[in-house]
Amino acid sequence: MKIKACEKHLGMCNYTCCSFQDNYIVLYPDELETTRLNTEHLKIIDDNYHGGKKAICLKPCTEKDFKPFDCEIYPYFLHMSETGEVKFLKGKKCPLKKKELIHHKKDCLNKFKKLIKNQKIFEWQRNLELIGYEIE
Numbered sequence: 190m191k192i193k194a195c196e197k198h199l200g201m202c203n204y205t206c207c208s209f210q211d212n213y214i215v216l217y218p219d220e221l222e223t224t225r226l227n228t229e230h231l232k233i234i235d236d237n238y239h240g241g242k243k244a245i246c247l248k249p250c251t252e253k254d255f256k257p258f259d260c261e262i263y264p265y266f267l268h269m270s271e272t273g274e275v276k277f278l279k280g281k282k283c284p285l286k287k288k289e290l291i292h293h294k295k296d297c298l299n300k301f302k303k304l305i306k307n308q309k310i311f312e313w314q315r316n317l318e319l320i321g322y323e324i325e
C-alpha cells in the first residue's frame with residue numbers, strides 16, 4: 190500500500206522507515222514461508238520471535254520484492270485485545286500527520302481484520318515488543 194503523502198516528505202524523512210539501528214521489522218507467522226517473491230533484501234535476526242521473525246533490510250526492496258505486512262501498514266502497527274478492540278500504534282520517526290493517513294489507516298484496518306481471524310496471528314501479536322512506536 191503506497192502512501193501518497195510520503196512523496197512530499199521524502200527529502201525530510203530520508204526513508205527513515207527503512208533504516209535500522211536498534212529497531213527491526215517483524216514478520217507475521219508463516220509470512221516469509223508463504224511468499225513466492227524475492228526476499229534477499231531481508232536479513233533475519235531472530236528466526237523464532239514468538240512464532241514470527243525479526244528482520245532488518247540489507248538494501249531497499251523493489252516493487253517486485255517481498256514487502257512484509259509490517260512495512261505495508263507502516264507507520265502504523267495494530268494490536269487487537271482479547272475483547273476485539275483494535276489499538277493503533279504509530280512509528281515515532283515518521284513525519285506523516287493523522288490527516289495525511291486517513292485512507293491508509295482505513296486500508297490497514299481492513300487488511301488487519303482479515304489477518305487477525307487467524308488464531309496463530311492473534312496470539313502472536315499479543316506478545317510483541319515494538320521499538321519506536323507510540324499509541325496514536
Ligand code: SF4
Nearest residue numbers: 207246249250256260
Ligand atoms: S522490506 Fe522494503 S519497505 Fe520494508 S524495511 Fe525493507 S526496504 Fe523498507
Ligand code: SF4
Nearest residue numbers: 195198202205206283
Ligand atoms: S512512511 Fe513515513 S518515514 Fe516512511 S517514507 Fe513515508 S513519510 Fe517517510
